[in-house]
Amino acid sequence: MVVPDETIAGLLLDSAARIVLLVLDGLGGLAREPGGPTELEAAVTPNLDRLAREGTCGLIEPVGAGVTPGSGPGHLALFGYDPLRYTVGRGVLSALGIGFDLRPGDVAARGNFATLDDDGVVTDRRAGRLASAIGAELAELLDGIELGDARLFVRPVKEHRFVLVLRGDGLSAALADTDPQRTGVRPKKPEPLADDAGATARLVERFVEEARRRLHGREAATGVLLRGFATLPDWPGVRERFGLRAVALADYPMYRGVARLVGMEVPEHGEGLDAAVTALAHLWDDFDFFFVHVKHTDSAGEDGDFDRRVALLEEADAVVPRLLDLGPDVLVVTGDHSTPAVLGRHSWHPVPALLWAATARADGADGFGERQCRGGGLGSRFPAVELLPLALAHAGRLTKFGA
């Protein structure tokens, strides 16, 4: 049962106990053939197996039954933030995903380069999924547009996708999408959805018109479509909610951005897992909570490469002794969602999770895999947001509830 935020906040103890959260992105998998092992079951992971034997295991659902988590919601759940309650606008997630330094008050939106005919009617919402290099060139072209006092940023994402950010005083993200979500019609106007959004709506309209002017005659794309206007959320951080001084060791912008959203420090460090663990060791005395992110296990799943996923899981396993040498009080190993290689995409399947601590009640698992986790003490389909309170408890960071 998920305990309300304010209850956990009322139980926090001063403590120097340290928690490490190792996230193997897209960890959960599926068997390649009936009766066969999943990627994690196939991988030779003696160190994770030991943690599973000594700790307690289960399978998490990051969002809920049947829901395939995006990376943002998947990580928020692991950080103890219910992703159905702590929602982030799409524009913000896109900006975080490319590492844009979004600031409070900035309005961010997702953009598509699109094809419009001479009458301004959308004929292709994705401009033929133009090449990323072309997208970058067009983004640069629009980045120069000036809108009076407001600053404007246009940054390429991938193919036909870009991010628009407006920076200035008194901007509002309460704007309707201009993307009509179908062809054969004109883009919509950026309608204000709140009383104070009129000025921002007019700025966006000017941007859209000027973009169309600058793209005129281009072969690649002749207009833009915008959706998911959003500002940075103003959430209580992990310090306030869980009493944790937290740091993220993550290479990729999206995960660094989401960590920043919940108040983690996000230092630069060299690329790769070994560099992340080296950086972590240097920061050991300054923090209580260490989030370490491994990206490639997910990428291999998205590529449909079962064997590479197995190899990457074995690589991640090899780093576990270095983490244990630091003497964490609690070590949690899990993923933000499943990315089975046989599906080649994120999925809704529950994700293996283990919690290792001196106080863990071992539950008879003989290794770390979907099968063992299904029979583990944490449950075969438990809410991922429960992991953080459990980690706090095993770290001795929560006092008794009631006398």
Add this chain to the structure above:
Amino acid sequence: MVVPDETIAGLLLDSAARIVLLVLDGLGGLAREPGGPTELEAAVTPNLDRLAREGTCGLIEPVGAGVTPGSGPGHLALFGYDPLRYTVGRGVLSALGIGFDLRPGDVAARGNFATLDDDGVVTDRRAGRLASAIGAELAELLDGIELGDARLFVRPVKEHRFVLVLRGDGLSAALADTDPQRTGVRPKKPEPLADDAGATARLVERFVEEARRRLHGREAATGVLLRGFATLPDWPGVRERFGLRAVALADYPMYRGVARLVGMEVPEHGEGLDAAVTALAHLWDDFDFFFVHVKHTDSAGEDGDFDRRVALLEEADAVVPRLLDLGPDVLVVTGDHSTPAVLGRHSWHPVPALLWAATARADGADGFGERQCRGGGLGSRFPAVELLPLALAHAGRLTKFGA
């Protein structure tokens, strides 16, 4: 974790994937002797066993811990409607249960024929549980009562029970029960519970008085008691909530009625499971969701007939290959509640459930039974309302949540 309706609605994809829900009414059972098998464990069900081996299993709780579901709530949960939130008045369930063609605005109530003494005091709330034939005769007697502009229907249910339906303009179901729930007192007046219910209350009062007049001098019953005034609920259907064109293949009025409440088509078809599957095959191209209901597994449980339940489960098993031949993307087999023969009634025990799909993560079950479901990946006591979102996910009908 149960995901809110609006979240699921926001994730729906266009899809032609088909889901079959086979409900074996009252499926869950209990062992006849300590250590023995339940009905389902005793039954030889090679086809269901195969589905369990290839799919994922668990035990559902239709309403919640310790709650014995009626047929209405039990089915609503399987259709993805939380029975604690989507409540149906008793009068409506009774009317649906006898196949009465209830229309929007109709007010329905449950009635008892009762014994009142000469002073109008209730001496037997069920008139000695009079024979159904007598009840039918008395219902016909009262069906003729005229109430000005409003039409009135009195239909027998079983023994002393009947259904009263009022049809007319501006009727209200906000009326208190007239059934005092004990003997030695007079029936209550049908008090209006809302400002606009006065006129309906007076109509009901006139019906009660006229019924007493017509029953005067009868040996079988001398008055009526009414409770559970209700109108048809106005719920979003499965098309709106889940993007499903759904059809029910069910013989019995109650199940046809509940299916209609959530917007399913309910065609006529020949009696029995084979006829239902034949009808289903003919409708295969026209729908996405097929609810097939098997009644007798419950009836045998209510009769306390363990062996007949075993035989009926084996009969149901034999139809599975015909369902698989149609090529469903997802096949769910479960029940709406338990009806253990040793208890002879509905019970609160969790109900076996299996979900078969190409994307299911097999969980090592060696057959379909309470024991195997307990160790399955869906959980040993999970909310039945989670089944439908899970089926949508396995059918590829839900997109990713968040970026």
